[in-house]
Structure formats: structure tokens, C-alpha cells
């Protein structure tokens with residue numbers, strides 16, 4: 001078995017308390033006294049024995065990601081339930097569904113998923129034509145709870161007018177040219193509307209998490225995207241945004257719930273916070 005497979009196997013078999021013990025052993029306790037080892041349960045001894053191989057291995061981004069995935073097993077964060085990429089009507093024609101996906105994503109910046117979903121759901125009652133011909137002030141009323149509602153209403157109306165003449169964009173390059181659409185929205189749109197993963201969409205939650213642990217100390221979404229894309233195989237890209245965003249919504253919040261986190265023994269932010277307290 002390859003070294004990295006052994007590591008992942010050890011993590012997948014470890015319970016929460018064992019996992020914390022494994023991490024502690026890896027990072028802070030190079031040697032345990034024979035007395036303390038003899039008190040360990042057999043399963044703990046097995047996990048620790050397997051994990052002793054990690055001492056020679058690089059505890060990298062993938063291992064951290066696997067631990068975050070363990071913390072996200074329930075998939076019950078706002079992004080899992082009311083994420084903007086989930087807000088479209090599957091009974092409508094495909095062009096309308098794509099329009100709904102993109103408008104929902106365009107409503108999402110600087111706004112909580114629950115609020116975005118509420119506003120995006122209201123728009124599902126209107127056709128592309130309705131929105132193209134609607135007064136901007138009327139559109140603002142429908143989405144008034146999202147931040148920057150006036151600008152977003154203007155961009156969504158422009159999108160509807162564009163779609164009537166040109167149809168929905170079909171590539172990342174076409175999508176990112178639309179006003180109100182950035183790299184993250186364009187990648188998520190292509191992923192959901194066309195089932196094509198062309199990159200890892202980077203969200204503000206991901207930047208916060210990656211800087212804290214740290215996985216990657218940079219605030220630039222494009223640099224973080226390129227870094228993560230170089231770390232993971234393409235087949236894993238499609239799930240990284242949702243996994244990390246949900247972790248950022250439930251545990252690694254702006255005011256983090258570190259006591260619930262399995263990464264606190266390796267997290268630089270946690271160590272600094274506890275040193276300065």
C-alpha cells in the first residue's frame with residue numbers, strides 16, 4: 001500500500017478522539033512514554049502505529065481536506081440545502097433553468113445563502129421575457145433583501161435582455177464577459193448548468209479557511225484557485241467549493257467554533273488566538 005493510502009486509511013478508521021490524538025502525536029509529541037502507550041486501547045495503538053509513518057510524510061493539503069470532509073459528512077450547511085447553485089426549477093425548459101442558475105448566482109455575492117435563496121425563489125415565477133421587460137424598481141422590490149440589490153437588479157435585467165438575443169452563455173469565457181459575473185460565478189454556472197468542471201470556484205470562506213490553517217497564505221482568489229487545482233486531481237475539483245464553504249458556514253466561521261474543529265492541533269490561527277488570550 002502506498003504511503004498516502006496508509007495515511008488516508010488511518011484517518012478514515014479513526015474516531016474523533018483518536019483523530020485528535022493522532023494529530024497531537026504527529027505534530028507535538030514525537031515520543032510517548034511507554035507508560036502512556038500501554039494505557040491506549042488496541043484500536044488507538046493500531047491507529048497510532050499506522051500514523052507513525054506520517055512522521056516521515058508531508059502532512060499536506062489533501063490530508064487536511066480529508067479531515068474537513070469528515071467534519072462535513074452530514075452535509076447540512078446552508079450551501080448544501082439552499083446554496084444559490086441549487087435554486088432553479090427543474091420543470092422549466094433548459095434555457096430557463098440555466099438563466100435561473102446564473103441569476104441566482106449573481107444575487108449571491110455579499111449575501112447569506114438563505115437570503116439569496118429566498119430572493120432567487122421569487123424570480124422563479126418570472127420568464128426571461130418578463131425580467132427583460134420589467135421595471136428595474138420592480139425587480140429591486142423582488143430581491144430587496146440581498147446586498148447591492150439595485151446593482152444586482154440592473155445586471156439581471158441586462159442579462160435577460162442579452163439572453164433574448166444571444167441565448168445563455170455556454171462556456172466559461174462567454175460567461176465571465178457578462179457584467180456582474182466573476183470567476184467564481186462563471187465556474188459554478190458552467191459546473192451546474194453544463195456539468196463541466198473547468199476550475200475550482202473560490203469563495204470568501206475558502207480564502208479565510210486556507211489562510212488560517214494555513215493551507216495557502218494568499219488573499220487572491222485566482223492564486224488560491226491555481227494552487228488548489230495543482231494540489232488536487234481534476235475529478236476532485238467539483239466538490240471542493242461546497243465542502244469548504246459549508247465548513248466555513250458551520251465551524252470555521254468569521255468567529256470560528258474551534259472547540260468543534262478537528263484541525264485545532266495544527267491550526268496556526270487557533271494557536272495564535274490561544275497564545276494571545
Ligand code: SF4
Nearest residue numbers: 252256258261264267
Ligand atoms: S481550529 Fe478554528 S480557526 Fe482553525 S480551522 Fe478549525 S475552526 Fe478554523
